[in-house]
Amino acid sequence: MKFYTTTKDTTSLSADAAVVFVCEGEKEPEYIKKFHIKDDGFKGKLGEVFLIQTQG
Numbered sequence: 001m002k003f004y005t006t007t008k009d010t011t012s013l014s015a016d017a018a019v020v021f022v023c024e025g026e027k028e029p030e031y032i033k034k035f036h037i038k039d040d041g042f043k044g045k046l047g048e049v050f051l052i053q054t055q056g
Helices: none
Strands: 002-005 019-022 049-054
Touching: none
Parallel strands: none
Antiparallel strands: 002 019, 002 049
16 A cells, blocks of 8 residues: 655644555556656655655
């Protein structure tokens, strides 16, 4: 499962932060593909989609 968010401040995910869980084998939502996904999840500017957790 991949855990994406549009903010790198994961301590306080606000209501305007999109949080998307993508299960293994599931297609990623189209709007996720429009953003550049940072593998480290904690560098970049707001508005990018951050991959902050991968498990299973």
